[in-house]
Amino acid sequence: MISTADRNAWATFFARQGVKVIFSNGQLGMGSVKLGRIAKSLATDVNTKRRTKGLLPRAARAGIVGYPNVGKSSLINRLLNRRIVEKQTLPGVTRELKWVRFGKDLELLDSPGILPMRLTDQAVAIKLAICDDIGERSYDVTDVGTILVQMLARLPAIGDSHLKLIARCASE
Template sequence: MAAQLSGIWLNTPAVTLAGNLLHCRRSPSATLSAVHTSTSSPTIQIVGGKNLGWNGLQSSKLGSTLDIDIEEFDWIELDADLYHWTKALRPVQWYPGHIAKTEKELKDQLKLMDVVIEVRDARIPMSTSHPQMDSWLGNRKRIIVLNREDMISTADRNAWASYYARQGTKVVFSNGQLGMGTMKLNRLAKALAGGVNIKRKAKGLLPRPVRAGIIGYPNVGKSSLINRLLKRRMCPAAPRPGVTRELKWVRFGKDLELLDSPGIIPMRINDQSAAIKLAICDDIGERSYDVTEVAAILVQMLARLPAVGNIALRDRYKIETDGRVGRIFIQKLALQLFNGDTHQAAFRVLSDFRKGKFGWVALERPPR
């Protein structure tokens, strides 16, 4: 049984990723030489019986994970597959004009901060870490906040907590919408910067509020976190990236000042696997990516995650699938529910994931 699918023409035999996984672990720049573009009416001939990836290529042994324990699941292999799936896609890039100005102003304000609170999305902590953050902060004290802890499992939370504990990094799990974790964050920020007023007193100066800057990627929940800390709406917040567009200092009681900043993101996203995760989690502007392509990759990721798997996809959408080629799944869903509109079908899958319809699961685990 075969199906026709618009995309990239494969004019060489399918190549398995399984044999290349060790190479992928050492060198993430490994590529598949079997993929070529054609100048005429490109299609894919997909034949059943193979563990197919994004473009009909054989994938790694992650094709069936329903019987794999979540603790034994190999996230390195999933990352290797995700890297290869993104190679055939149009690069995802998003850099609104206000971010360049914000970045310059933020670097100036960092000199005034006693402690920096970096907010990340708990579903993708590594992908929502700015590659230049360490160089910007230098020796400045930092707290990492993994926001949206309600959107990940207890196992995910424990894995990240252990990872940061081993690193000696201060981490707080929070839910900016409900305010969970905010009081702990308040106490920790004051404790880390407590030495500031001790030094001022030694110099004969009056004490001043601790200055804490809240920074991070777009739409990770920075403003919501501040509003919960203050217990009133002082900063504009909405469930989409790019709402906050200027730096704003707000006072929290007599001994803490918070800086709310717009989301910052690299001018060029070199890690396209991370870019796809940002798109899936709605942490990047929708105009920067193809919704159908992103949803198709999400299907393939969910099919491989032991906490979700093919059964959950089948039960929700009543579509038989092996999760091997996400684009075919989106096409089937479009025909079944949306009169063939793949954009609407793709948006439904992304929306369902963001609303926890497959359960709350992270898309990343700590590196080993």
């Protein structure tokens, strides 16, 4: 859900810190097999270290966290190759933390979307509202709709698509 340039910048940032980065797309499944393989390998490594310390093995735990509607539940379902956690294109479907077993050595935590307590950048807040990533109780729908129309009006016209948009908005 990010541009290639941003993705590469994040990969470079984390690589400089010695963190392995794997990009995936839970909706399309790209990268999920590799991610699953590495996650299971890391979980096995955790139990190997536990055994050397005289501790009993147990499932390692990893949390899947992020903004609303970025595909956290889709990624978990992809990793498990079945629909184990509910997902929709609406924010707020995942309402509570839920642990799911991924193999014998790993548990994944599906979590609700997380937003900062205060969004000081109003442009970001408006874009999140436009994408329906913030609950409608947090903003005035008419104001956000007006701003969206103003943003769309600044875009170059492609054929008659702007006329179709105006006609659709006028009919509702």
